[in-house]
Amino acid sequence: MSPQHAPRRLTxxxxxxxxxxxxxxxxxxxxxxxxxxTAIALLPLTTHGDRILxxxxxxxGGKGLFIKELEMxxxxxxxxLAVHSxxxxxxxxxxxxxxxxxxxxxxxxDAFVSNKHAQxxxxxxxxxVGTSSLRxxxxxxxxxxxxxxxxxxxxxxxxxxxxxxxxxxxxILAAAGLKRLGFANxxxxxxxxxxxxxxxxxxxxxxxxxSDRPELIAALAVLGDRATxxxxxxxxxxxxxxxxxxxxxxxxxxxxxxxxxxLRGLLAxxxxxxxxxxxxxxxxxxxxxxxxxxxxxxxxxLSRGASRFLTT
Numbered sequence: 524m525s526p527q528h529a530p531r532r533l534t535x536x537x538x539x540x541x542x543x544x545x546x547x548x549x550x551x552x553x554x555x556x557x558x559x560x561t562a563i564a565l566l567p568l569t570t571h572g573d574r575i576l577x578x579x580x581x582x583x584g585g586k587g588l589f590i591k592e593l594e595m596x597x598x599x600x601x602x603x604l605a606v607h608s609x610x611x612x613x614x615x616x617x618x619x620x621x622x623x624x625x626x627x628x629x630x631x632x633d634a635f636v637s638n639k640h641a642q643x644x645x646x647x648x649x650x651x652v653g654t655s656s657l658r659x660x661x662x663x664x665x666x667x668x669x670x671x672x673x674x675x676x677x678x679x680x681x682x683x684x685x686x687x688x689x690x691x692x693x694x695i696l697a698a699a700g701l702k703r704l705g706f707a708n709x710x711x712x713x714x715x716x717x718x719x720x721x722x723x724x725x726x727x728x729x730x731x732x733x734s735d736r737p738e739l740i741a742a743l744a745v746l747g748d749r750a751t752x753x754x755x756x757x758x759x760x761x762x763x764x765x766x767x768x769x770x771x772x773x774x775x776x777x778x779x780x781x782x783x784x785x786l787r788g789l790l791a792x793x794x795x796x797x798x799x800x801x802x803x804x805x806x807x808x809x810x811x812x813x814x815x816x817x818x819x820x821x822x823x824x825l826s827r828g829a830s831r832f833l834t835t
Contacts, residue, residue: 529558530742536593536602539567540678542700546728547606549703550626553746566602568592590731594620597733604732604743608700609724609755612731614763621734624747625755629699631726631776633659633719634710636686636701637693641711643718646670646693653682653691657793661772662719663695664795679704695719699726720774720789720800723758723767727751750779753813757786760817765790765824766833775817782806784813788820790832799829 533554537547544567551563569592590612593605598619609625616622635643646652646667653675654660660672673691675682679700686694693711701710730743754777767773774789784807791798803820807813821829 529561530603530739531560532562532564533604534564534566534602536566536568536596536605538589538593539569542608542679542704543606545703546608550606550728550730550746553626554743557745558742566596568596594731597731603736603739604730607729607731609727609729610697610722612724612729614723614759614767616731619734620731621740622729623732623740623743624730624745625752626728626730626746627748628751628754629726630702630713631721632698632716633714633721634696634698634701635693635712635714636683636696636709637711638686639692643667643693643712643714650692651690653685653694656695656722657770657772658722658774658789658791659695659719661791661793661795661798662774662789664793665791665798666718666795668795679706683709697721697725716776716787720787721776723762723773723775724755725776727755752810753777753779753784753807754786756810756813757784757807757817757820760814761786761788761821762817764818764821765829771833777813777817779807779813782808784816786816786820788824790824790829792832797831799824799827799832801827 535547535551537543547565551565555563590607596602597605640646648669651671651673652663653673655675663672675694682694682696685691698710698713701707730746732739732743757777758775761775762773772791772793777784777786783804785804787802789800801820801823803816805816807816
C-alpha cells in the first residue's frame with residue numbers, strides 16, 4: 524500500500540502484560556516505519572484471562588479469554604487492530620474478525636528454566652516443575668513420570684519470581700517470550716521439538732482486525748512472513764481438524780524450507796500414559812495447500828485412534 528493510501532491513524536489493542544506490550548510495540552514500530560505519516564497508539568486492556576490467576580485455563584474457558592476484550596475494542600471502534608501471540612488465538616475466528624498477517628516467528632521451542640539444574644534430564648525424582656500447559660505436562664510426564672508437575676499461572680515476570688522464591692525446582696516457558704523480554708539468560712536449556720513439541724503457532728505474532736475493513740487488511744498484510752504463515756496454517760489446520768482445545772494436550776509444529784513443509788503432530792493423555800505422534804511433508808505453494816497438509820495429518824491421526832484423546 525502506498526503512503527498516500529496509508530491509514531491516517533491506527534490504535535492497537537493489547538493486553539497489559541509486559542510481553543503483550545512488547546509485542547504491540549514491536550508491531551507499532553514496524554507499522555510506523557512503513558507508514559511514517561500514520562499516527563499509531565496503543566490501547567492497553569486487562570482481559571478476563573488476566574484477571575483470574577488462581578485457576579487453570581482449562582477451568583475458566585481457555586485461551587480465548589485473552590482476546591475477547593480486544594475484539595470488543597475493535598468492534599466498537601476504540602481500536603483498529605490487535606496483536607496476539609498466535610498460540611492464544613482460537614482456531615476458528617469469531618464472525619467479523621480476521622487475521623490480516625502472521626509476523627515472522629521467534630524461537631518456537633519450549634525453554635527449561637531452573638536455578639539449580641542445567642538440563643531437564645538432571646532433575647531428581649522429587650523435583651517440582653511448574654507449567655500452565657497440558658501439552659507440556661503430558662510430554663514431561665511421559666519421559667519423567669517421577670517428577671511432580673504443579674500449575675503455574677501469571678505473566679513471564681510473575682512465573683520467574685515464583686521460581687526464584689523457591690516454589691519450583693524448574694519451570695517450562697515459551698522461549699520466544701523470554702527472548703523478547705530480554706530474559707534469554709534465564710534459559711538453562713532449550714527443549715528441541717522431539718522432546719517437547721511446541722503448540723500450534725508458538726513463537727508467532729498474529730495481527731487481527733475487523734473483516735469488513737479491506738483497506739486495513741491490505742495495510743496490515745505487509746507485516747506477514749511467508750514461511751511463518753505457511754507453517755502456522757498447517758499447524759492450526761491440524762489442531763482445528765482434531766478439535767484441539769486447552770483441554771487436550773496437542774502439539775503441532777511445521778518447518779517450511781525451499782518450497783516444502785514438514786509438519787509434526789502430537790496428541791496425549793495429560794498423565795503422559797498414552798502419546799500419539801505423526802508427521803507428514805510435501806511441497807506447499809500457498810496457505811490452502813498448507814492447511815490441506817494439516818488436515819491430512821489429522822486424518823492420519825484419526826485413522827490411528829486419535830478419538831480416544833479428544834474431549835467433547
